[in-house]
Amino acid sequence: MADCPALLITAAASGQGKTTVTAALARMLARRGWRVRVFKCGPDFLDPFWHQLASGAPVHNVDLWMTGEADIRARLHAAAGEADVLLVEGVMGLHDGTPSAADLARRFGLPVLAVVQAGAMAQTLGAVVHGLRHYKEDSNGRLPWAGVLANGVASAGHAALLQGAVDPPEGWLGHLPRSAAMQLPERHLGLVAAHELGQDAALARLDAAADLLAATPLGALTLDDWRARWAVAFAAPAAGDADAVPPLLAGRTVAVARDAAFAFIYPANVATLQALGARVVFFSPLAGDALPECDALWLPGGYPELHAAALAARSDLRSALHRHAADGKPIWAECGGMMALFEELVTADGAAHAMWGLLPGRTTMQKKLAGLGMQAWAAAADAPPLRGHSFHYSVCDTPLAPVGRTTPAPGSARREGEAVYVGGPRGAVRGSYFHAWLASSPRAAVRLFSSGIGAGSACSKGDQP
Numbered sequence: 350m351a352d353c354p355a356l357l358i359t360a361a362a363s364g365q366g367k368t369t370v371t372a373a374l375a376r377m378l379a380r381r382g383w384r385v386r387v388f389k390c391g392p393d394f395l396d397p398f399w400h401q402l403a404s405g406a407p408v409h410n411v412d413l414w415m416t417g418e419a420d421i422r423a424r425l426h427a428a429a430g431e432a433d434v435l436l437v438e439g440v441m442g443l444h445d446g447t448p449s450a451a452d453l454a455r456r457f458g459l460p461v462l463a464v465v466q467a468g469a470m471a472q473t474l475g476a477v478v479h480g481l482r483h484y485k486e487d488s489n490g491r492l493p494w495a496g497v498l499a500n501g502v503a504s505a506g507h508a509a510l511l512q513g514a515v516d517p518p519e520g521w522l523g524h525l526p527r528s529a530a531m532q533l534p535e536r537h538l539g540l541v542a543a544h545e546l547g548q549d550a551a552l553a554r555l556d557a558a559a560d561l562l563a564a565t566p567l568g569a570l571t572l573d574d575w576r577a578r579w580a581v582a583f584a585a586p587a588a589g590d591a592d593a594v595p596p597l598l599a600g601r602t603v604a605v606a607r608d609a610a611f612a613f614i615y616p617a618n619v620a621t622l623q624a625l626g627a628r629v630v631f632f633s634p635l636a637g638d639a640l641p642e643c644d645a646l647w648l649p650g651g652y653p654e655l656h657a658a659a660l661a662a663r664s665d666l667r668s669a670l671h672r673h674a675a676d677g678k679p680i681w682a683e684c685g686g687m688m689a690l691f692e693e694l695v696t697a698d699g700a701a702h703a704m705w706g707l708l709p710g711r712t713t714m715q716k717k718l719a720g721l722g723m724q725a726w727a728a729a730a731d732a733p734p735l736r737g738h739s740f741h742y743s744v745c746d747t748p749l750a751p752v753g754r755t756t757p758a759p760g761s762a763r764r765e766g767e768a769v770y771v772g773g774p775r776g777a778v779r780g781s782y783f784h785a786w787l788a789s790s791p792r793a794a795v796r797l798f799s800s801g802i803g804a805g806s807a808c809s810k811g812d813q814p
Contacts, residue, residue, distance in 0.1 A: 361443065463481050465497055467500060608633035690778060
């Protein structure tokens, strides 16, 4: 066992301020010299940028379905052994999803801190908190509880009304005022990544929010207080939790595009490739970097639509990618990475940009969300399906017939998964709007970065996860 105080920061819904509170809390504690480790519940690439900047430590995703209980157990236990405090930011509302953040809290004994946007309520806060805390406890068991932090409060008098509605009284952990400091910049896929603002500007935002949080009862607690209130015993991984995977990519170099256009990279995915024996090298198409010498290429998701003109101007990279594919070297292109490989990308303002042309057709940005949800993909016949998700605002128009589709996760409202395309010279390109969590099926990951990944090489007909 590894004992460490921990909180799961959640809310009744998205947009309540839980990401800002989590990042501000991490920043406030890190400024005191505490060792803080932050996790993000569910699939998310953007919130972790802020949490990593705030805490000064890498941030990993945890999800009972996508990453799995064994993976979560190992990560929490490892973090608890080296940290003073663990913070886990929930996803959507506390009880949303199957499984939910509440399920995660119960499974690992994580005390729940509820952030409630209380600007338009008074005593009703008590009912909201009661519901969050006790919903389905008869069937699911009691939820570990830390308390409530009211956000968007208008005045001291307003705060007094809210505080009086919280039962038991010790569950009141303070209030945050209406303030621009409690808002992080957003756009169509979520928060603007912290590094895009510049480190100084991003830290200034976090410091302002941390200063407000420091003035609350939560901010006044010492490390001994945290240990007394919210200590959690994190069990070590059980023997056999993780299947040993041989280094099937040993001796191979995988190049990974990484910059503002291709920023959606789970650290665990890089670690999985390295555990498989691959040498991982990064390059930036936006910075003018050449394609590194490599055996395989990964183009992750991101914002190619915001940098379409700059990417279109990289005729040298376009030629290098075509040579790479003509040599039969595999390319795995996720979401934005796939968008860059079509012949044309039409941005939200209607401008058309000639892209790198390894796949026929175009992608077009739209204001309406085009795809969202947990997915699984049987990428290889001899391995479990890869798990992951999709989240995109563009649509694809291509003469390519999908070689298969992902399967929506159990409990998903989606009826159809994302298309998987194979194309380019020698069928070297495989692309989809699907973002894979490679650690969910390392042997399937090997197939993505090995030669011979044409349409006939994978079991991709949407096997059930």
